[in-house]
Amino acid sequence: MRRPPQGKKAFVCLCEDVTEKDLFDAVAEGFSNIETLKRYSTVCMGPCQGKMCQAGSIDACARANGKTVAETGRTTARPPDQPVPLGVLAASSASAPGTTDGIARLAHRSRCGVPGFGSLERPESYGDPSAEYQVVREGVG
Numbered sequence: 001m002r003r004p005p006q007g008k009k010a011f012v013c014l015c016e017d018v019t020e021k022d023l024f025d026a027v028a029e030g031f032s033n034i035e036t037l038k039r040y041s042t043v044c045m046g047p048c049q050g051k052m053c054q055a056g057s058i059d060a061c062a063r064a065n066g067k068t069v070a071e072t073g074r075t076t077a078r079p080p081d082q083p084v085p086l087g088v089l090a091a092s093s094a095s096a097p098g099t100t101d102g103i104a105r106l107a108h109r110s111r112c113g114v115p116g117f118g119s120l121e122r123p124e125s126y127g128d129p130s131a132e133y134q135v136v137r138e139g140v141g
Contacts, residue, residue, distance in 0.1 A: 015052070016044075018043045035075055
């Protein structure tokens with residue numbers, strides 16, 4: 001990992017303005033677990049959600065604790081783990097943009113209820129479960 005010259009600030013998380021010294025101080029105060037360190041220092045909680053700073057924060061935590069990076073582990077990713085445009089979050093469920101595929105088009109033609117599940121539309125029901133069971137048993141075996 002590339003480090004700044006001795007005596008200079010070593011920023012780990014530019015989004016949240018967290019330095020290596022901040023993380024070392026937090027570990028000295030008892031926040032030695034990577035999860036508690038994240039919550040105490042807000043490292044990896046900025047707009048990048050840890051995509052730019054997670055490796056550096058894990059490395060700093062490992063060095064502060066005298067452990068390896070593998071022993072330190074990584075923080076738990078929480079949804080949304082992929083960036084979501086604000087327009088999707090602000091839109092009502094009726095107007096939220098989504099992805100329509102063959103299953104959704106078939107469900108629309110069959111007049112099944114088609115609620116949105118994330119960015120995909122999926123049929124709510126394919127009809128009566130017992131009738132479907134009978135069709136499979138009699139038609140397929």
